[in-house]
Amino acid sequence: MAPATNSNQAAAVEQSSNGVKTASMASIWTGRILSGLAVLFLLFDAFGKFTAPVYVVQACTRLGIPAPQLFGIGLLLAISTIIYAIPRTAVLGAVLLTGYLGGAVAIQMRAGSPTFETVFPVLFGVVLWAGVYLRFCGLRRVFPMYR
Numbered sequence: 001m002a003p004a005t006n007s008n009q010a011a012a013v014e015q016s017s018n019g020v021k022t023a024s025m026a027s028i029w030t031g032r033i034l035s036g037l038a039v040l041f042l043l044f045d046a047f048g049k050f051t052a053p054v055y056v057v058q059a060c061t062r063l064g065i066p067a068p069q070l071f072g073i074g075l076l077l078a079i080s081t082i083i084y085a086i087p088r089t090a091v092l093g094a095v096l097l098t099g100y101l102g103g104a105v106a107i108q109m110r111a112g113s114p115t116f117e118t119v120f121p122v123l124f125g126v127v128l129w130a131g132v133y134l135r136f137c138g139l140r141r142v143f144p145m146y147r
Contacts, residue, residue: 027134028134028135030134031130031131031132031133031134031135031136032131032135033131034127034128034130034131034134035084035085035090035128035131035132035135036131037127038084038124038127038128038131039081039084039085041124042077042080042081042084042097043078043081045074045077046074046075046077046078046081047074048074049070049071049073049074049077050070050071050074050075050078052067052070052071056070057070062111063107063108063110063111063113064107064110064111065107076100077100080093080096080097080100081093081097083096084096084097084128084132087135090132090135090136091132091136091138091139094128094129094132097125097128098125098128098129101121101122101124101125101128102121102125104121105118105121105122108121
């Protein structure tokens with residue numbers, strides 16, 4: 001298999017004749033699908049914070065977040081998600097969203113939320129990073145996975 005010519009099309013399990021890992025199309029598309037689903041969910045969540053329907057305001061009140069802060073939180077989420085959606089800045093977006101999701105875990109823990117509500121942001125962070133990891137070979141060089 002020939003070496004990848006694009007950073008989007010790098011490293012999975014196969015190796016070319018010169019020893020450079022190359023991506024399978026399956027891993028690239030799996031990463032794109034995971035990332036796309038994550039972007040859609042996060043933009044929907046940001047939209048909910050912008051429009052502030054009753055159930056969102058009630059949830060924020062339960063968590064101890066003042067309703068006037070919803071717009072700022074939604075803006076932070078939307079900007080981080082857009083950065084994640086752009087291929088050249090996807091890794092930076094993943095880092096920003098990891099911080100955002102870490103804050104969500106902290107708030108859920110402080111509020112004594114049920115286990116699923118506390119663990120969901122962690123699981124979602126795994127999906128975010130899996131999407132980027134499958135699409136970009138640079139991450140595979142920094143965080144190699146061995147069999």
